[in-house]
Amino acid sequence: MAETEMISNSENNEQFFEGVEKLIEIWFTPAKNADLRKITRQQWESVLKIVRCEIISFTQSEQVDAYVLSESSMFVSRRRWILKTCGTTTPLRCVRAVLSLARDVAGHARVHNVFYSRREFARPAAQLQPHDNFDSEVKLLDSFFGDGRAYIMGPEKDCWYLYTLLPLAGTVDALEKEQRDAGSGCGASEPDQTIEILMSDLDPAVMDIFTRAYSADAAQATKESGIDKIIPGMVIDDFLFDPCGYSMNGVAKDGCYMTIHITPERSCSYVSFESNVPVSSYDEVIARVLEAFRPAKFVLTVFATPDSPAAETPRQLKKFSSLGAYEQKDAQYCQFSGYELHYALYAKFPS
Numbered sequence: 001m002a003e004t005e006m007i008s009n010s011e012n013n014e015q016f017f018e019g020v021e022k023l024i025e026i027w028f029t030p031a032k033n034a035d036l037r038k039i040t041r042q043q044w045e046s047v048l049k050i051v052r053c054e055i056i057s058f059t060q061s062e063q064v065d066a067y068v069l070s071e072s073s074m075f076v077s078r079r080r081w082i083l084k085t086c087g088t089t090t091p092l093r094c095v096r097a098v099l100s101l102a103r104d105v106a107g108h109a110r111v112h113n114v115f116y117s118r119r120e121f122a123r124p125a126a127q128l129q130p131h132d133n134f135d136s137e138v139k140l141l142d143s144f145f146g147d148g149r150a151y152i153m154g155p156e157k158d159c160w161y162l163y164t165l166l167p168l169a170g171t172v173d174a175l176e177k178e179q180r181d182a183g184s185g186c187g188a189s190e191p192d193q194t195i196e197i198l199m200s201d202l203d204p205a206v207m208d209i210f211t212r213a214y215s216a217d218a219a220q221a222t223k224e225s226g227i228d229k230i231i232p233g234m235v236i237d238d239f240l241f242d243p244c245g246y247s248m249n250g251v252a253k254d255g256c257y258m259t260i261h262i263t264p265e266r267s268c269s270y271v272s273f274e275s276n277v278p279v280s281s282y283d284e285v286i287a288r289v290l291e292a293f294r295p296a297k298f299v300l301t302v303f304a305t306p307d308s309p310a311a312e313t314p315r316q317l318k319k320f321s322s323l324g325a326y327e328q329k330d331a332q333y334c335q336f337s338g339y340e341l342h343y344a345l346y347a348k349f350p351s
């Protein structure tokens, strides 16, 4: 298994695990016969060695290959690659190898868009280069993609970092990019949306479900926690770690995915939820996620393109100063040339 850094907490004999993930998503410009799924499992295994993690399970739909990893997940479709890894993994170190495989094996020579994001780590000093600070991550990303933009949202300790290639709407850069994409004659844009809920300080009674002492297997943990009801109709590939920890990928017939990762240790409990399911309102999904995990605090991000069914959600969410039992502590709204983004930090109202 991966070289995961576990640090002992002498007070309760629990180990520290950095649940916070680094998330990179690369979209390639459509090209005839190009498909990232031409990259073989063996080639992905060598890529993931650079990241310091391994494949532990696999499932697929017609549109997407979904891998559960020793540290989170990877999704591969025709022109989109998503890698989400936690602990002390080093996902940005593999980008060069992925770009080479995309060009030489999959036939994808042009990058259309890139998103790299993460929450602030619980222990930033334990991370390996370039992940020990955002400036180094941005420097490395710029060395691959040239014209990136970096954003830091929210208060220092709970901030959320984003790097993307998208120029701001209305700027000369944006117009030039739109013209380049239109000129490629292959419809580089398509409706897209992503919701992420990054939760910390979770209800210990819920976290117990994701231990071997409580659940006999992953299927039991999935059912008992209500994960199977969050977005019904997904084929679920779940994994329960020993002695604790849980990861799952869900894929739907229409190509949508969801992914949940759980670090249940009390001193560092953390859960992430992500999906690209296209709905006109995320209210129900958010409510089900919060009901299932009961975090004390969470970061919510929603990206949507103007042609997505979820196009209104970044603006809708902007209006809420509270969400059920949660008070909005901070919120930011951004408009890129192809996406709208809502970021918000919520904490439970004091009881």
Ligand SMILES: C[S@+](CC[C@H](N)C(=O)[O-])C[C@H]1O[C@@H](n2cnc3c(N)ncnc32)[C@H](O)[C@@H]1O
Pocket: 001, 002, 004, 017, 018, 019, 020, 021, 070, 071, 072, 085, 086, 087, 241, 242, 243, 244, 245, 246, 247, 260, 261, 262, 263, 264, 265, 270, 271, 272
């Ligand atoms: C891979 S999972 C999910 C991490 C995820 N990013 C999250 O949202 O918390 C991490 C959990 O599994 C546990 N675990 C047990 N064995 C592990 C292993 N060999 N590699 C990684 N995590 C392991 C960790 O202690 C932690 O509770």
